Amino acid sequence: METGLLKDKKKTNIPYMCIRGITIISIALMFFPALSPTNFITQAGQAKIKGVASLFTSGVSYSSLTSGLERAFDKGWLNETYFMIMFVSCFVFILGTVALTVAMCMSLGNLKLKNMANKPLLGGAAGMLLGMAGVTVSYILITNSMDTDKVTTVFPTGLPMYIGITAVIFVLAVYIRIRTPKAQPNEKPEMESKYKLFLMLLPFLLLVFAFSYLPLFSWRYAFFDYEAGGELTAENFVGLKWFKLLISNPAYTTRLIRVLRNTLVMSFLGIATSWVPMIFAIFLSEIRSVRFKRFVQLATTIPNFISWVLVYAIAFAMFNTDGFVNTFINSLGGNADTNYLLSSDFMWIKMLLWGIWKSLGWSAIIYISGIAGIDQQLYEAATVDGAGRFQKMRYVTLPGLLPTYVVMLVMSIAGILSNGMDQYLVFTNANNKNVIEVLDLYVYNLGIGSGDIPLSTVVGMTKSIISVALLFVANKVSKAIRGENVV
Amino acid sequence: MADNTEVKVKKKKKTRYSWQDVVFNICNYTFFAVFTLMCVFPFYYIFINTISDRDLVKAGAITLLPQGISFQNYIDMLKVDTIFQAFGVSTARTVIGTALMVAATGLIGYLVTKKEMWHRKFWYRFIVITMYFNAGLIPWYMNMSMLGLTGTFAAYIIPGIVAPYNIILVKTYIESIPAELEESAFMDGAGFFTVFRKIIWPLSKPILATIAIFGAVGHWNSFTDSLMLMQNTPELYTLQHILYNYLNMSTNIAGIMGSGGGSSDMVEGLLNAKVIKYTVSMVTVIPILMVYPFMQRYFEKGIMLGAVKG
Numbered sequence: 001m002e003t004g005l006l007k008d009k010k011k012t013n014i015p016y017m018c019i020r021g022i023t024i025i026s027i028a029l030m031f032f033p034a035l036s037p038t039n040f041i042t043q044a045g046q047a048k049i050k051g052v053a054s055l056f057t058s059g060v061s062y063s064s065l066t067s068g069l070e071r072a073f074d075k076g077w078l079n080e081t082y083f084m085i086m087f088v089s090c091f092v093f094i095l096g097t098v099a100l101t102v103a104m105c106m107s108l109g110n111l112k113l114k115n116m117a118n119k120p121l122l123g124g125a126a127g128m129l130l131g132m133a134g135v136t137v138s139y140i141l142i143t144n145s146m147d148t149d150k151v152t153t154v155f156p157t158g159l160p161m162y163i164g165i166t167a168v169i170f171v172l173a174v175y176i177r178i179r180t181p182k183a184q185p186n187e188k189p190e191m192e193s194k195y196k197l198f199l200m201l202l203p204f205l206l207l208v209f210a211f212s213y214l215p216l217f218s219w220r221y222a223f224f225d226y227e228a229g230g231e232l233t234a235e236n237f238v239g240l241k242w243f244k245l246l247i248s249n250p251a252y253t254t255r256l257i258r259v260l261r262n263t264l265v266m267s268f269l270g271i272a273t274s275w276v277p278m279i280f281a282i283f284l285s286e287i288r289s290v291r292f293k294r295f296v297q298l299a300t301t302i303p304n305f306i307s308w309v310l311v312y313a314i315a316f317a318m319f320n321t322d323g324f325v326n327t328f329i330n331s332l333g334g335n336a337d338t339n340y341l342l343s344s345d346f347m348w349i350k351m352l353l354w355g356i357w358k359s360l361g362w363s364a365i366i367y368i369s370g371i372a373g374i375d376q377q378l379y380e381a382a383t384v385d386g387a388g389r390f391q392k393m394r395y396v397t398l399p400g401l402l403p404t405y406v407v408m409l410v411m412s413i414a415g416i417l418s419n420g421m422d423q424y425l426v427f428t429n430a431n432n433k434n435v436i437e438v439l440d441l442y443v444y445n446l447g448i449g450s451g452d453i454p455l456s457t458v459v460g461m462t463k464s465i466i467s468v469a470l471l472f473v474a475n476k477v478s479k480a481i482r483g484e485n486v487v
Numbered sequence: 488m489a490d491n492t493e494v495k496v497k498k499k500k501k502t503r504y505s506w507q508d509v510v511f512n513i514c515n516y517t518f519f520a521v522f523t524l525m526c527v528f529p530f531y532y533i534f535i536n537t538i539s540d541r542d543l544v545k546a547g548a549i550t551l552l553p554q555g556i557s558f559q560n561y562i563d564m565l566k567v568d569t570i571f572q573a574f575g576v577s578t579a580r581t582v583i584g585t586a587l588m589v590a591a592t593g594l595i596g597y598l599v600t601k602k603e604m605w606h607r608k609f610w611y612r613f614i615v616i617t618m619y620f621n622a623g624l625i626p627w628y629m630n631m632s633m634l635g636l637t638g639t640f641a642a643y644i645i646p647g648i649v650a651p652y653n654i655i656l657v658k659t660y661i662e663s664i665p666a667e668l669e670e671s672a673f674m675d676g677a678g679f680f681t682v683f684r685k686i687i688w689p690l691s692k693p694i695l696a697t698i699a700i701f702g703a704v705g706h707w708n709s710f711t712d713s714l715m716l717m718q719n720t721p722e723l724y725t726l727q728h729i730l731y732n733y734l735n736m737s738t739n740i741a742g743i744m745g746s747g748g749g750s751s752d753m754v755e756g757l758l759n760a761k762v763i764k765y766t767v768s769m770v771t772v773i774p775i776l777m778v779y780p781f782m783q784r785y786f787e788k789g790i791m792l793g794a795v796k797g
Contacts, residue, residue: 031633057635197604197679204595204649208614211646215622215630283515292516298783299523302530305775305782307708309731313768314529316734317536322761324532327547357525389508421624422711426731440624447625448715460623468620 015179019121019172020104026128026165027097030056034231037135037159038065038086040143043152044072055158059090077147082138089134096127100169105199109191111183118177125173128166136163222457242458256459258434259442262348266438267416269352274412277360278405281367282397286389297368300361311358312426315341344432351423351436366408367401374400403482410478414471417463439463530772537561537766544762560766569721570729570767577726580643581706589699591648596657597687601679618651628715638720643712647705653698660694661687697785700778707774730767736760 029035031054038058041049049068058065065087072078099120106117136159143153191199222243225236246252287293303311318324319340329336374397382392421440428436437445439459447456536544540555548554564570598604599611622630636642664687672682688695710727717723724732 194603194605197598197601201598201610204591205610205613207649208617210634212617215626218622218626218629221629284519286515296519296523299526302779303526305704306772307710307727309710309727310768310772313730313734317533317765318529322547324550328550330547331550443624453625456625460625464621464623471619
C-alpha cells in the first residue's frame with residue numbers, strides 16, 4: 001500500500017521535473033541576444049543592424065527592438081505596425097514565462113496547491129505559445145512586406161528553437177493538468193517547510209548568480225576578436241591568439257613585465273611593513289593616559305573611512321603647487337612652488353606611505369583587542385620574575401599577538417596580485433604612469449581606457465585564476481602552521 | 488616567601504621611572520601626537536581654507552588659522568546643479584542601497600540557519616564562496632552592460648543587495664539566539680517570515696546596525712562603479728566621481744560650472760579652482776565625519792568586516 005503511494009508520487013513528479021528544467025532553460029535563453037527570434041534584420045539601407053536585443057529586451061523595450069530601423073520606417077522599407085505586433089507578442093511571451101514560473105514555485109506544495117498551480121501553468125504555457133505564434137506571424141508579415149532591395153535579413157535560428165521549447169512546455173502542461181489527481185475539497189494549500197524556505201531564498205540566489213557567477217560567462221570575450229558593440233560569431237573566434245600575443249609581442253610583453261614588477265613591488269612592500277600596525281598597537285598600549293589613548297585611536301582611524309579620491313584631495317591640498325607645504329615654507333620666508341604630486345621619484349615608497357597613513361589606525365584595532373585578550377596573570381608572573389617594561393613587551397605581548405599576525409600575513413599571500421585599483425588610479429599622471437600602473441589598474445586602462453575588451457579579459461582572467469590558486473596555497477600553509485583553515 | 492615577593496614588587500614600583508622609561512615615554516607620546524596630527528590636520532587645513540576669505544586663500548595666506556570667516560563657498564556650492572545632483576545621487580544610493588542590503592542580509596542570514604531548508608548547505612556555500620573568486624573587472628563590466636544596468640541608478644543598488652561577508656556575520660549572530668524563542672512562536676502558528684519579522688529582526692539589531700554603518704560608508708565612498716558604468720549619464724555621477732573629475736581638472740573649472748547653471752556672481756567668486764576643489768572635498772567628507780562618532784562602538788565588530796573599501 002505504502003510503496004504504491006510512493007510510486008504514484010514519483011510518477012507524477014517526472015513531468016514536473018521535466019517542465020521545471022525546461023522552464024529554467026527557457027528563462028536563461030531569453031537573455032541571449034544571439035538566440036532571439038527578433039533579430040533577423042542585418043541591414044536596412046546604409047545602416048548595419050546588429051543583433052543586440054535579447055528576447056527579454058525586445059519584450060520590455062520597444063526602442064531596443066527597433067533600434068537602427070527608424071530610417072527604414074520613415075522611408076517605408078519596413079512596416080512599423082508589424083514590429084508593434086512583434087513587441088506585443090514578446091511581451092505576452094514574457095508574461096507567460098512569469099506565470100509559468102509562479103506555477104513552478106507553487107507546484108512544490110501539496111496536492112491542493114498543485115491543483116491551484118494548474119491555472120497559471122496552463123495559462124502561462126498558452127501565453128508563451130501565443131507569444132511565439134505572434135512572433136512567427138509578424139516575422140512572416142515583415143519579410144513579405146519589406147523592400148527587399150533595401151533590407152537584408154537572415155533566418156532567425158532562435159525561432160524554431162523557441163517554437164519547439166514552447167510546444168514541449170504546452171504539451172507537458174496539458175499532460176500535467178490531465179494527470180494530476182483532484183485534491184480533497186477540504187484540503188488546505190500547504191507546502192513543506194524545506195521548499196518554503198528555499199523559495200524565500202531563491203530570489204537572492206538569483207541575484208548571486210547574476211552578479212557573481214554570470215560574469216564568469218564573460219570570460220568568453222578572451223577568445224574572440226571582439227570590438228565594442230560588435231558580436232561574437234564563429235568568424236571572429238580566435239582561440240588563444242590574445243594569450244599568445246601577450247607573451248610574444250614585445251610591446252605588450254614589456255608593458256606586462258613592468259606592470260607585474262610594480263604589482264609585486266607594491267605587494268612585497270606591503271607585506272614587509274605588515275608588522276607596523278602590531279607595533280603601533282603594542283606601543284599604544286604602553287600609553288598610560290586613557291584619554292590620550294582614546295583620542296589617538298579616534299583620530300587615526302578616520303583615514304580608513306574616507307575614499308581614495310578624498311585621500312588624493314588631501315594629497316592635493318598638502319603637496320600641490322599652492323598646497324600647505326609650499327604655503328607654509330613661503331610664510332616662513334621661503335620661496336617654494338614645487339608640485340610634489342607630479343614627480344615620480346620614490347613613487348613606490350610614497351604609495352606605501354599613503355597606504356600606511358590610511359590603514360594604520362584601523363589595522364591596529366585587531367591587535368589592540370588582541371592585547372586586551374592577553375591573560376593578565378602572564379604580566380603578573382613576568383613582573384614577579386623581574387621582567388621590565390620592555391621585556392614584558394618583548395616576551396609577553398608580542399608572542400601573544402603573533403598568531404593573529406601570522407594569519408594576516410598568510411592571507412596577504414592570496415592577495416599578492418590584487419593591490420586594488422582606486423589608490424593607483426587617483427594618483428596616476430603622465431609622469432608616474434610607468435611606476436604606478438599595477439595589474440588592476442592595467443586591466444582598467446586596457447579595457448575601459450583603450451576599449452580593448454578581449455586583451456583586458458585575458459589579463460583579468462589569468463589574474464583571477466592565479467589568485468584562487470594562491471588562496472589554496474595560503475590555506476594549506478595556514479593549516480600546516482596552525483592546524484586550521486583560514487578560508 | 489611572601490615577604491620576598493612584596494619586596495620585589497616594591498622595588499619595581501620604585502624603579503618604574505628610570506631614565507629609559509622617561510625617554511621611552513617622551514618618544515612614545517611624541518610619536519603618537521605627531522601621527523594623530525598627521526591624520527587630523529589635513530581635514531582642518533582644507534576646512535579653514537573653505538571658510539576663509541577667497542582672496543587670501545588664492546594668495547596662499549591661510550596656513551594655520553582661518554581669516555575673514557564666511558560660509559559663502561558652501562552656499563554657492565549648493566547652487567551648482569552638478570554638485571547638488573551628485574549629492575542627491577550619493578545620498579539616495581547610500582540610503583536605499585544600505586536599507587535593502589541590511590533587510591536582505593537579515594533575511595538571508597536567518598534563512599540559512601534553518602536546517603530543514605532544501606539543500607541548505609549547498610546554497611549557503613553557493614553564496615559564501617563568491618567572496619573568494621572574482622571574474623575580474625572587465626567581465627563584471629560586460630556583465631553589467633549585458634544585464635542592461637549600464638547608465639541606470641539600479642546599477643548602484645542591485646549588485647550590492649547580497650553581501651556574503653555580512654551574511655556570515657548575521658548568520659553567526661542569529662545562531663546565538665536561543666531557539667526556544669522561535670519555537671514558541673511556531674507553536675502559535677506563526678510562519679517563517681512572521682518569526683523573522685517579529686523575533687529575529689528585533690533581536691539582531693546590534694549586528695544589523697554594524698553592517699548598516701559599514702555598508703553605508705562603502706556606498707558613500709564607492710567610486711569606480713560610477714566611473715565605469717555611468718560614462719554616458721553624467722546626471723548619475725556620484726559625489727566621489729564629481730570630486731575626482733574636479734581634482735583632475737587643471738584650472739578652467741569655472742567655465743564648466745557656469746554651464747551647469749548658477750549666477751555669474753558665483754562663477755566669478757569660485758573662479759579659483761583651489762577653493763572649488765577644497766569645498767567639494769569638504770562636502771564629500773563631512774557626512775563621514777558626522778556619522779563617525781556613532782561608528783566607533785561598532786569598530787571591533789567591524790574589523791571582522793574588513794570589506795569596507797575606501
